[in-house]
Amino acid sequence: MKYHLRQALLAMRGNVTATLATLMTMTLTLLMLGFVLLLTLNVNRTIEQLEGQVxxxxxxxxxxxxxxxxxxxxxxxxxxxxxxxxxxxxxxxxxxxxxxxxxxxxxxxxxxxxxxxxxxxxxxxxxxxxxxxxxxxxxxxxxxGAGYVDTTVRTLSAVRLAGYLLVGLLLLGTLFNILNAVRVAMYARRDEISVMRLLGATRGFIRMPHVLEGLIVGALAAALALAILTPAYLSLTERVQQLAPVFPVVRDTSTLAPLLGGVACLGILIGLLGSVFATRRYLQELE
Amino acid sequence: MIDFKHVTLEYPVTRTLALDDVSLNIGKGEFVYLVGHSGAGKSSFMNLVLKRALPSRGEVRVAGEPLSAYRGRRTSILRRRMGTVFQDNLLLPHLNAFDNVAFALRVTGVPQREWPQRVTAALRTVGLEHKKYALPLQLSLGEQQRVAIARAIVGNPPLLLADEPTGNLDPDNSREVLKVLQNVNLRGTTVIVATHARDLVETFRHRTLTLRKGKLVRDDPYGGYAL
Structure with missing residues (x-):
């Protein structure tokens, strides 16, 4: 495993531009996803409050x-x-x-x-x-209160739907970025991979460093996204609470922790899936 | 060890007939030359044995089993039973001789504690024990090819395939490499050498298979280059 990890880090270092591009896109996507999920959470809370009042x-x-x-x-x-x-x-x-x-x-x-x-x-x-x-x-x-209820519900639902669509597109973009980065990294190691295949290395052995690469990029992006999102959200909601206490903003840890954890897990999962697909496809093309 | 029964190999994209109805048998412990002009089918023969290609017709058996039996992980296991040496030695430039040879053990999961002894023994067989810390660029082409042979034999495979192993070498280095391959054969390894080098085939006589336009036109048990 130490060897695979070293190879993964070497591949990332040797392919800095693609790695950084993937890392940034993925971080932005996760930030966006986190933002949309937090927004949805608050929208849902607001709708619940409306439901209680209407x-x-x-x-x-x-x-x-x-x-x-x-x-x-x-x-x-x-x-x-x-x-x-x-x-x-x-x-x-x-x-x-x-x-x-x-x-x-x-x-x-x-x-x-x-x-x-x-x-x-x-x-x-x-x-x-x-x-x-x-x-x-x-x-x-x-x-x-036809005007008030209808407009509010329509706006909130549209915001939620647009957010989901945007996140879906960004996730797809991130997946392609990972695929591309891993592919470039594998291409850079093509001689080594060709030797490995001739020497009888299993597919798993050849793929492992690149799968780890995807995993590391995913984990780094998740960590970066959380490091930016958490303080930014807490500070924003604090302001909202001060300026417009009528909005029922969500700030309790028991609700926020699973959501942010889920965003982080999704980042890692996207990294893992992207690299698994990329390595599988690359080796299939070689066969 | 290797059994070809009416094997035809046609590359579908270019529709090139690389091998045409070839039947032959190579037994355990043999040293065999495969000779022929460029495009005669020597590399295609090697590719079939390595399962880098599958026959269009006929059957190829390696170690008693048809190629089709080697799938997925078994393909890797098949290749572990074969050492391979090519004209371009395919050494990894950032690794020294020792690490290049040890690489074969690493990728096949041999425990690290066994590496020093096995790598040193393989380098000794090819006469390069004293250059184990040299990078490929610090070695002559002949020495690089001997390191590639050490890497091919470090896993003690029963079969060694060498495709134009002396193609880039001068006559002296070519003879050195052939001697090394003969030594490997003397230890019981089956050795198949695809080559153009007429003088080597004439000097170090072994069974010689001659291919012409994909057909096996001559199988001379006593050797000799006759194209």
Missing amino acids: EVAAFLAGDAQDEALLAQARAIPQVRDARLVTSEQVLTEMTQDTPFARDAAQLVGNPYPDTLRLRVARVEDTRAVATQVAALPGVEDVEY
């Missing part, structure tokens, strides 16, 4: 069958929770926020209708639930 309010007509409508609303699969709030309860709530509401009600009567208040299981289903409830006989109007 409510569909269905205003009922005066002659509506309140209990029957409540049962119908509860039967909608996307509805997590539904409750009936009478016009009197609404007035009481409104009076808490706006004390003059009760005075006004005494003059013109209670203006608030009985209301069904629904919570959805997934925030993305809000519009669908609102549409279904609006279609029920006896429902006069529905309100769910």
